[in-house]
Amino acid sequence: MPNLPDVVLWSIPAFVLLAVIEMIGVRLHPDEDAAGYEAKDAATSVTMGLGSLFFDLIWKIPVVALYTALHELTPLRVPVLWWTVVLMLLAQDFFYYWSHRGHHVIRILWACHVVHHSSEKFNLTTALRQPWTSLTGWPFYVPLIVAGVHPAALAFCSSANLVYQFWIHTERIDKMPRWFEYAFNTPSHHRVHHASQGGYLDRNFGGILIVWDRLFGTFVAETERPVYGLTKNIGTYNPLRVATHEYAAIARDLKAARGWRERAGRLFRGPGWQPAPAPAPAAAEPAGESAAA
Numbered sequence: 089m090p091n092l093p094d095v096v097l098w099s100i101p102a103f104v105l106l107a108v109i110e111m112i113g114v115r116l117h118p119d120e121d122a123a124g125y126e127a128k129d130a131a132t133s134v135t136m137g138l139g140s141l142f143f144d145l146i147w148k149i150p151v152v153a154l155y156t157a158l159h160e161l162t163p164l165r166v167p168v169l170w171w172t173v174v175l176m177l178l179a180q181d182f183f184y185y186w187s188h189r190g191h192h193v194i195r196i197l198w199a200c201h202v203v204h205h206s207s208e209k210f211n212l213t214t215a216l217r218q219p220w221t222s223l224t225g226w227p228f229y230v231p232l233i234v235a236g237v238h239p240a241a242l243a244f245c246s247s248a249n250l251v252y253q254f255w256i257h258t259e260r261i262d263k264m265p266r267w268f269e270y271a272f273n274t275p276s277h278h279r280v281h282h283a284s285q286g287g288y289l290d291r292n293f294g295g296i297l298i299v300w301d302r303l304f305g306t307f308v309a310e311t312e313r314p315v316y317g318l319t320k321n322i323g324t325y326n327p328l329r330v331a332t333h334e335y336a337a338i339a340r341d342l343k344a345a346r347g348w349r350e351r352a353g354r355l356f357r358g359p360g361w362q363p364a365p366a367p368a369p370a371a372a373e374p375a376g377e378s379a380a381a
Contacts, residue, residue: 090168090240095247103254107212110260114211122259123209123316128325130213135327136203137216147223154226155239164236173245176237177296180229180245185300187228188293198359199334200224206330208317210282215257220331249295253278273298276310283314319360334359 114124166172191201203219232242256278264274273294281292291308294300301307322333341354350363 090238092168092240092244095244095251099251099254103212103216106255110212110258113260119259121313123211125211126209129207129209130211132325132327132330133207133213133217136220136330137218139220139327139331140218140222143220144222151223151226152239155233155242158230158233159239162234162236164234166236166238166241168238168241173241176232176241177245177248179232180242181249181294181296182300183228183232184249184295185293187225188295189306190228191224192290192293193358194356195338195359195361196355197224199338202318202334203330205282205318206322208321210257210259210279210314210316212254212257214282215254252296271297271299279314280308280310282316284317284319285312285315288314
């Protein structure tokens with residue numbers, strides 16, 4: 089097993105320090121047009137992040153077991169060398185794009201990911217607002233395991249991807265150099281991703297690189313100032329409700345569904361999907377008249 093560090097745990101002190109610096113910067117030099125900070129919102133985000141560390145340990149048990157079994161079955165092996173790690177990071181970022189995109193367009197996956205979009209603020213603590221049900225992402229990375237990537241190497245790449253995305257959750261950075269904006273995910277690109285305006289919805293899914301969005305037609309540049317949050321905000325700071333509100337909404341919709349086709353749509357179509365309305369009953373023909381009258 090490759091001996092690779094847990095990048096997320098090593099980065100926690102930096103997360104805390106940078107968030108405090110940003111808070112001080114917002115207080116000393118406020119931007120009246122920015123979403124800024126709100127104490128209850130930031131506390132909820134931090135609580136969600138701490139909770140995700142605990143729940144991720146639980147979800148990792150079955151995922152690691154499955155990945156390990158698949159890795160043992162495949163004859164392929166990718167050695168952990170400096171240049172193969174670079175290639176693995178690139179490949180992981182590619183599959184992250186599809187995982188992230190899938191979590192926006194399939195409702196049962198969105199129920200997990202919506203947690204990260206539930207804040208109406210956008211700052212470094214928003215990066216910590218992570219789901220407690222992160223079991224949903226594992227199928228997207230199966231091709232890497234089958235190709236011979238060790239589960240520990242995949243975990244390292246996933247952690248590095250997550251750590252990279254911390255700094256892009258800020259309004260304090262306007263634009264990076266043009267070449268950087270073209271290739272990499274930046275605060276400007278990610279502000280679009282967190283916005284709730286129609287033209288910004290379901291755009292800029294990249295993790296480290298934004299080139300995937302440019303290649304697959306999901307890139308939108310930041311023009312108007314984003315409005316953060318959901319199209320229908322949940323209006324709560326309760327971490328349990330933040331973590332579960334979409335699952336509860338799905339359960340209500342499934343209970344009210346008119347058949348199995350609608351139930352499948354409620355689970356596997358987009359978050360805003362609605363079934364076609366039931367056809368109106370035909371009007372009764374007046375007595376004594378025929379269709380040919």
